[in-house]
Amino acid sequence: MREKEFDVVIVGSGAGGGAVAAELGPLAATGARVAVLEWGPKVREQEFTGRELEMANRLYFDRGGVLTRDMSMTMAFGKGYGGSTVVYTGTSLTIPPQVVTRWNVPGLEAEDVLARSEKYLRQNNVHLLEEPLLNDNNRLFREGCRRLGWTVEQFPINVKGCLGAGLCNLGCPNAAKQGTNRVQLPAAERQGVQVVTNCKVERIEESACVVTVRNESFGEPSGWEPGEYRVKAKAIVVAAGAVNSPALLLRSRLPVELPALGCYFTAHPALILVAQHERPITNYSGHPKSFYCDQFAHSKRFLLETCMYFPFTTAKSLAGFGADHSRLMSGMDRLQMILALALDDSRAENRVTIDAAGNAVVDYRLSEPVLDALHEAMKASARIFFAAGAARVHAPAGSNFLIEASERHRIDELIPRSGVKPGKVSIVAAHLMGGCRMGTGRGDSVTDSWGRVHGVPGLYVADASLFPACAEINPYVTIMALADRVAEGVRNDLSAPPASRRAE
Numbered sequence: 138m139r140e141k142e143f144d145v146v147i148v149g150s151g152a153g154g155g156a157v158a159a160e161l162g163p164l165a166a167t168g169a170r171v172a173v174l175e176w177g178p179k180v181r182e183q184e185f186t187g188r189e190l191e192m193a194n195r196l197y198f199d200r201g202g203v204l205t206r207d208m209s210m211t212m213a214f215g216k217g218y219g220g221s222t223v224v225y226t227g228t229s230l231t232i233p234p235q236v237v238t239r240w241n242v243p244g245l246e247a248e249d250v251l252a253r254s255e256k257y258l259r260q261n262n263v264h265l266l267e268e269p270l271l272n273d274n275n276r277l278f279r280e281g282c283r284r285l286g287w288t289v290e291q292f293p294i295n296v297k298g299c300l301g302a303g304l305c306n307l308g309c310p311n312a313a314k315q316g317t318n319r320v321q322l323p324a325a326e327r328q329g330v331q332v333v334t335n336c337k338v339e340r341i342e343e344s345a346c347v348v349t350v351r352n353e354s355f356g357e358p359s360g361w362e363p364g365e366y367r368v369k370a371k372a373i374v375v376a377a378g379a380v381n382s383p384a385l386l387l388r389s390r391l392p393v394e395l396p397a398l399g400c401y402f403t404a405h406p407a408l409i410l411v412a413q414h415e416r417p418i419t420n421y422s423g424h425p426k427s428f429y430c431d432q433f434a435h436s437k438r439f440l441l442e443t444c445m446y447f448p449f450t451t452a453k454s455l456a457g458f459g460a461d462h463s464r465l466m467s468g469m470d471r472l473q474m475i476l477a478l479a480l481d482d483s484r485a486e487n488r489v490t491i492d493a494a495g496n497a498v499v500d501y502r503l504s505e506p507v508l509d510a511l512h513e514a515m516k517a518s519a520r521i522f523f524a525a526g527a528a529r530v531h532a533p534a535g536s537n538f539l540i541e542a543s544e545r546h547r548i549d550e551l552i553p554r555s556g557v558k559p560g561k562v563s564i565v566a567a568h569l570m571g572g573c574r575m576g577t578g579r580g581d582s583v584t585d586s587w588g589r590v591h592g593v594p595g596l597y598v599a600d601a602s603l604f605p606a607c608a609e610i611n612p613y614v615t616i617m618a619l620a621d622r623v624a625e626g627v628r629n630d631l632s633a634p635p636a637s638r639r640a641e
């Protein structure tokens with residue numbers, strides 16, 4: 138096994154890892170050896186083709202369809218230089234302060250998270266899209282909400298030179314979306330941080346990572362020769378995402394017991410809902426996600442967002458087979474779409490574990506409150522669709538899968554709660570959180586409020602797995618803000634004289 142040595146190693150290059158890399162750039166510029174080890178490849182510009190199946194294979198784990206153990210939910214998360222920020226939609230919200238207060242992590246103040254979030258809104262060029270750039274799919278959602286008297290807000294997004302290709306979740310082919318692959322990682326590299334792609338961290342041993350480098354048939358080859366390495370570091374920052382960070386720590390030989398490791402995983406379980414209009418609407422061209430409705434976030438625990446997915450993803454989200462399914466799919470230019478997300482409670486039994494080979498397995502049970510929330514969200518979405526003028530609504534939990542406009546006054550009856558069952562409706566998740574939650578001690582958490590793993594000096598976590606409970610909004614800005622704190626802690630710990638370094 139070959140050996141390498143660094144001062145700091147960051148595992149993963151997504152929202153969390155990218156932010157830490159950029160924050161440690163100045164340290165690298167003054168001579169510290171800092172490396173990012175990223176499992177996936179760096180996809181070349183010409184390889185962003187926008188073709189659904191090809192890009193799903195290049196940019197996601199399991200093509201974006203990682204299943205939970207009971208197969209009731211598929212999870213999408215990215216793999217490669219930039220992680221999930223390469224495939225996210227770029228909606229950029231800051232966390233409601235009351236959510237941070239409810240997290241109740243000693244030492245973590247909402248004010249601090251928001252101040253750091255502001256920095257990333259600036260860095261990543263977050264702004265509101267001008268009115269003429271909004272497409273029908275988005276405008277119809279706003280119109281529907283307004284007609285119902287419901288609140289509707291515009292999403293700030295992080296694009297520069299967006300051409301409205303609508304392909305954000307397949308990796309922007311126009312280099313417009315400002316993920317860590319466009320902003321933080323290049324900035325870090327300019328300052329001397331080394332980003333090593335096609336490099337999977339197998340496990341962490343005392344002050345070292347054991348890694349395997351293996352090139353793919355696409356993307357740039359890794360900067361390191363294929364093979365196994367032992368990479369020593371004074372500080373190791375794990376930012377492999379909410380599924381892979383707990384899995385990596387579970388298969389590592391940590392010197393302490395951490396009973397909460399892997400537990401309290403949350404996911405904002407979601408439904409992709411569609412309705413058909415009589416006339417073609419612009420849905421494929423234009424940025425896909427411009428509005429959201431959080432009117433029911435508190436009372437019924439769901440959020441509604443605009444969205445527009447591609448043919449394969451849409452087809453698998455529709456219930457039913459045969460003629461009705463085919464009619465909906467062949468009229469895609471007339472489809473309006475809404476993403477309905479449930480705000481799930483954090484429960485110890487929803488957890489990341491590992492199988493005998495050390496691979497991540499997610500045990501996640503769709504609880505009754507989550508199914509209740511999705512049921513309410515399905516009915517609310519149907520009301521928005523009809524208020525926006527849809528001719529028929531596809532209701533996967535309905536007694537009939539299609540509800541005609543003439544039946545719009547019977548929504549409560551036609552979408553019964555009994556139809557919202559795991560396995561009957563297609564449930565997806567892309568906001569994966571928890572598993573290495575911050576908190577006070579080993580009993581109920583994995584790290585302190587600075588991402589320091591309890592009882593393991595020099596080991597940190599800096600990604601969505603830190604969330605003690607769900608974010609209740611799209612999470613990437615908050616992940617970057619927390620990662621920013623972790624980077625500050627790493628800098629402080631490294632500059633402290635060895636004797637005064639924390640050893641819990």
Ligand SMILES: Cc1cc2nc3c(=O)[nH]c(=O)nc-3n(C[C@H](O)[C@H](O)[C@H](O)COP(=O)(O)OP(=O)(O)OC[C@H]3O[C@@H](n4cnc5c(N)ncnc54)[C@H](O)[C@@H]3O)c2cc1C
Nearest residue numbers: 149151153176220221226227228338377600601611612613
């Ligand atoms: C389709 C989609 C759309 C989304 N849209 C939005 C949105 O509009 N707004 C928003 O706020 N959020 C959105 N999200 C969520 C957001 O992208 C994620 O919450 C965020 O990127 C997670 O950051 P992270 O650092 O925790 O993990 P990631 O960004 O997933 O990065 C983890 C990285 O670690 C690497 N890795 C994993 N294991 C290892 C290992 N063992 N060794 C080395 N590397 C490893 C992975 O390859 C990956 O690159 C979306 C997500 C998806 C999938």
Ligand code: SF4
Nearest residue numbers: 299300302303305309
């Ligand atoms: S809509 Fe904009 S950001 Fe999204 S893929 Fe197209 S050009 Fe890129």
